[in-house]
Amino acid sequence: MNSKMFHLLMDQCENIAVRDVYISAPKDSPNTDGIHIGNSNKVKISNCYIATGDDCISMGAGTTNINISSILCGPGHGISIGSLGKYKGEKDVRGISVRNCTFTNTTNGLRIKTWARLSVPTTVSNVTFADVRVNNVKNPIIIDQFYCPHSLCSHQGESAVQIKGVKFIDIKGSSSSQVGVDVQCSKSKPCQNIQFSGLDLTLAGTTQPAAASCSNANNKFLGINQVPSLPAS
Template sequence: MATSDLKYSREATGSYLTKVTELIWGGIAKNRDRFESIKDEPLRGSILILGLALLSCVADGALRRHIGLSHRRGLIDGGGAEVTVFDVTQHGAKADDHTDNAEAFIQTWRAACDSGVPAKLVIPVGTFLTGPVVFQGPCKSTEPIVFEVQGNVKATSDLSEYSSGQWILFEIIDGLTLNGGGAFDGQGGAVWKYNDCHQNKQCQPLPSSIKLSKVKNCDIHEISSFDSKYFHMHVTDCSNIWVHDVNFTAPANSPNTDGIHISNSDSVNVTSSQIGTGDDCISIGQGSTNILVSQVFCGPGHGISVGSLGKYNNEEDVSGILVTNCTLLNTTNGLRIKTYAASQPSQALNITFKDITMDSVKNPIIIDQKYGSRESEPSRVKISNVHYQNIKGTSTSDVAVSFLCSSLVPCEAVELVDIDLAYIGLKNMTLSGSCLNAKVTSGGTQNPACS
């Protein structure tokens, strides 16, 4: 706050308090006879104390309004601490579906993040248009900052405004809660036609809707994202992230609209959510460790994938992946591991897919180590210790289990236990499995068996 603004705030506050003081003492003066007739000294003292208490409350509220410290107080967080609320409309945001609110959002964030008190930023009910915006930490409070979206945050559709790869960026924050029951509208339908990545390897990706970068200890729940221009959510260089009870949607033919893409992150948990997109519901990229995906309903989309891996040099290994208790409906793939041919060496290991239901899924179980490439040189991504357990449902393709592993570094320690899939395709075909360059062990039901 500028010195002139602070001076004005003090002067205005002082003037306001003077008037309040005059009213309190004026009230006593008008009733002086009654006041002095009170013989009970403790009672007279109590009246004076009540007046001073009122003055103190007014002073606190007036001062906070003038210096902009808070907009509402009195909320209590889960730990019992009082939370200060920072409402974007009090920093100039307008829910008129026309005004670009990026500056107002940033001002509100800075006020909340720099306040040093337990803080909650609120985007209230209404439609708030905004271009790209960065919510950057670190924040000064030791308590997690809450970002509560009650309304609809709508992206601008002019791609020239997006100089980086995301629309909403949260970065360098330790302790963040994103919730509120509201939605992020990426306006992807207006720009998907400009996505040529399917034919141009040097394409410029469209901006993702929400990106977390260098964020720790984050809880995201009860939000929606629809029609993202690119990924709905990208989690990178993060740790201890919980995403649950979210709903991410885009049409089945929308390009590269992955629900959640994870890379270079540890301890990311995605649970109890519905994701239906034009690409992977969840994609687990390079450098991802200790990832849990549980109770996710996926469809439409390209399934739940580890990869793609091996596209870039010096990629870090992927390990400790558990996908369990999920349902996939009308997806083009089910449980997939995908790596590029002619890649640099890396590993994908210790991966478990367990208790999965497939409903009309094409390619229910697939390892593809020639993904996205016609290169004859094999992949150098080593896949090992992969477990498929209790995978049931229906397949629209006659090859329900397909392992196309690298001839240079074959897949090792791949386990198939209790696989029970039925063919419901249009052709009169027998369900089969194909396992190339893979060392597979099996147990329990094998329908289809790997050959």
């Protein structure tokens, strides 16, 4: 409870299991990630309740073969991969599975974020987000390759992080903003093979469909009766 920064931090770890953990911090507390994983392999996180002022779970560079399931998140900034591409020597991120999670009143739901200016080349691949419920979430699905959280950084430039092979399956619920699917990728390294299926995202408090906005991305909206079904032209 109320950690000054990360509540749980795993770095250079392997074969770790975290389950049945309760984490709590005020919603306006900065940098209070619930669980952060970096440079680690084979980590399982399940059946946790996380309410913080930052990411419920964040995954940094060198994170591989991560299985996250049955997480209740909110308030907070959701479950994030990144931010990536800021430091030299960053290793790739791959083999991430996030399933059966619920986000309530969070800033983000499912997020991948990379720095743009002076970004270091790495790769994010083989990522699956599935069976997720969002309740009044500002950004249910977001890929942001122009991440810039403070005035000292810059949105200018292009990210050198390659994002590919990401699936969003059965993401359902309500968005507190018009755009429920926001995919903004790098011109120099466009996102590849981004797939959406079984989406059902409406504006909070209404039956109006949420919109999708995609840029510099090879994306596919698979199947019929999805909401949104296609990105805005």
